[in-house]
Amino acid sequence: MTPSAPVRVLLADDEPLIRAGVRAILAGDPGIEVVAEAGDGAEAVELARRHRPDVALLDIRMPRVDGLAAGAEIRRLLPAVAVVILTTFGEDEYIAKAIDGGATGFLLKSGDPRELTTGIRAAAEGAAYLSPRIARRVIDTMGRTVRTSRAAERVAVLTPREREVLALIGEGISNADIARRLNLVEGTVKTHVSAILTRLAVRNRVQAAILAYEAGIVG
Template identity: 45%
Template sequence: MQAEDGGEPIRVVLADDEAMLRRGLRLLLETSGTIRVVAEAGDGHELLTAVRAHRVDVALIDVQMPGKDGLSALRELMVLPDPPAAAVLTTFDLDDYVSEALRHGANGFLLKDADPAVLVRAVHDLAAGGAVLDPRITARLLPRFRGATDNAHEVQLVRGLSARERQVLELLADGRSNADIGMRLGLTEATVKSYVSTVLSKLGAQNRVQAALIAQRVAGVGDRW
């Protein structure tokens, strides 16, 4: 199996205690021809073992697993040398673990029943160093973090962005991929990637998830973009 650019496929580990779900996700991802699931894990212990045994680009992790749960495993995963990009697999029933997952280094949140094309694109974005938010959960996730930091400071940071950078941030906060942003703004993906990097730097955000949270908080205090 080779990636669409002729290179190596993206190497993924799936961690979920439901075997049928793992099999379905494996089939979905590997059908793309650009992704290879190198291991499956039923709990956090198996996840860590798999990551240590394989070269892994992306880990998709369910939080609520028996034994060592996803959060505990995520915390240990992020201190390993060269850890994979990690995204949380979730449902609409978001709990308080969301903030902890972000704190431990999660690069995004994906719904288990997401459209196949969305999941495949998300894995590619994660492997490329980005972070992802399923558009359907953005509205539910971000309001939980309103007022969590100094809004006045964040308002000033957002106001310091150029008009184009604000457009990119607004679409990023909606959970749009680089490809989606490019189509909406008439830009190439490479140009969008450059804009996203600049926006993250100016906002002091480590990844797209944090930038999206900042954007939502600023919108929550009535700042005009």
């Protein structure tokens, strides 16, 4: 994807009405283009292989292959494709599995429509985006195995600059925007992000964002 090109999205949901609603919202953003639609997870994987979108927006519950399995398979086959999961409050138990499968975003079907475009853009830029209304629930889904005090101890190993970067990761901000916020070059931000993941022993930006919430450095 070039800077001027629209974000290419694969949309997968087994409910035609939901697909139509999401498509209509995305159509209102000239910087986003829906390149394919699927009614189940198996079809989503096949269309991802064919169209190679920037972002795969997947419902969790779909026939044949659900969104979790489809997202994990898309990430395995096409690591450059960001996976964003559409969820509801009643599906918290699936979120940890989605993270393990490489999902980088979580959006509520009942959320503010503006979150949909914001989350897709963030995912396309390499950021982790958690819908503000489910951020705390994501933490709870992870089992709270690391309590606030323990999370604060883990974050304490970071330098002040790394803590600043981690806080912005927790807000779902891309490397480019972090660079602008902190008056750094993007390459330096990437170095900081890599160091943060290593120091905190987390696998991806989503887990880093969750730890930032746990430690209390993100509201």
